[in-house]
Amino acid sequence: MPTKSKVVVGMSGGVDSSVAAYLLQQQGYDVIGVTLKFWSDSCLARSHEKCCGPQSISDARLVAHRLGIPHFILDEAEAFEEEVISPFVEQYRRGLTPNPCALCNEKMKFGRLPRKASAWGAEYVATGHYARIERSERETRLKKAKDERKDQTYFLFRLERKTLDRMLTPLGDYSKEEVRDLARQAGLSIWDKEESQGICFIPGNQYETFLAERLGSGKEAAGEIVDLTGKLLGHHRGIESYTVGQRRGLPGGQGKPLYVVDIDPEKQRIVAGPWEALHRTHCYLIDTNWQQPVPMGPLPVTAKVRYNYPAAPAQLTLLPGRRARIDFVHPQAGVAPGQAAVCYIDDLLLGGGWIERTADSPRWETAP
Structure with missing residues (x-):
């Protein structure tokens, strides 16, 4: 130097x-x-x-x-x-x-x-x-x-x-x-x-207060909470208060804990289900960015779908249009559309992308 x-x-x-x-x-x-x-x-x-x-x-x-x-x-x-x-x-x-x-x-x-x-x-x-x-x-x-x-x-x-x-x-x-x-x-x-x-710009981690100030609140923000079959379980005051994998804010009395499995913005609906329903065998990424060369064929990697989650063994496949698919060796819970999925080889960062909400499979598809 x-x-x-x-x-x-x-x-x-x-x-x-x-x-x-x-x-x-x-x-x-x-x-x-x-x-x-x-x-x-x-x-x-x-x-x-x-x-x-x-x-x-x-x-x-x-x-x-x-x-x-x-x-x-x-x-x-x-x-x-x-x-x-x-x-x-x-x-x-x-x-x-x-x-x-x-x-x-x-x-x-x-x-x-x-x-x-x-x-x-x-x-x-x-x-x-x-x-x-x-x-x-x-x-x-x-x-x-x-x-x-x-x-x-x-x-x-x-x-x-x-x-x-x-x-x-x-x-x-x-x-x-x-x-x-x-x-x-x-x-x-x-x-x-x-x-x-x-998050630095949300004082006291008061997400609901911050988002209510930005998005407003009222009857138009309310919606249904349903189970995997579409059965009505309760109501919520706004989908912005929920994220995939969350337990807080869901109705009780269902015999087992419920988690947010999916969020449907078109119907303002929260889909809730058991822990098993959170697990995904794969996910798609959009707007990817790769800091290192990645071959087109399947590449063994470890992938993190959230910062505080451990990296999990997976296969990475590049797709056209800056998209990619990640297939997990073991189904992963809490794969949330909008979050980042980041790929590594050992301790080397390859890059990643944003987890996509896909329409080619059921939104609450569970692992086999």
Whole structure:
């Protein structure tokens, strides 16, 4: 690495991004800290503290001052609303389960920061993600973090190969405990800052309140809850309060626990069934993105259908039109349309796509 190569570090005010900046500085990089402001002042006045709100910006600025690096704030509130929040709300309206974090990484963090880095003559862009970058003369590869409990490659599957070439992830070889210890040793005041949970733009994880503000609520949002045969079990106040695999909010007294098996936006209907009905033998992906070459024929992989699910053995088959099919070796539960399905070979991230709602088979097809 040439001495004093310039790198732009996305600093959220949290422990991870702060230590990322510290480590890169220790490695000899010329570090520039940047915080993306996602919220207008009027939004913040109506809600609780949010990601990259005043406190987060203040924390990032204090860390930058401690490290002696320049710090800038980029107001991206309008773009965040258009490219992350609006699609999130629209997908819930359509009965899908969105993944805004993957979209935010693609559109905002690794969409906006590289442009600013280029304007400033910076060679690299870095964040506090737990992932590893492996470089050779021929290619750049994104691999799982050493600590798989914290691995965040699932949220990075949308990144293009050219983005990986300019990307640094200095936390990939550390555990969360080690990162906190580094922050403490470096004298960073945020070393014991509480880790954020859930989606950053939904205060207190109050999904229903947030979506009601965006979508409205009333009789037109209500609908039926039915079982697999179409028998009426009860009613709901809006499909946006449900996701595939959920138990909360379903009628009891059925002899066994019920789970959301499907969401039908056209009829505003929730389909509920037993645990067994959640399992799928396969799923289809749309709008796929592959960071590594993938052959057309079936390829053995491991696939994650949600971030907090373990990767499961499967076969990946590419299809025309940036689609793909994943066939699971063992049927998987909670395969939710709208969520991301991400594929790996060992610890190498191949890429993935969004799980498609298909019309070529029953929506609540169960495993044989």
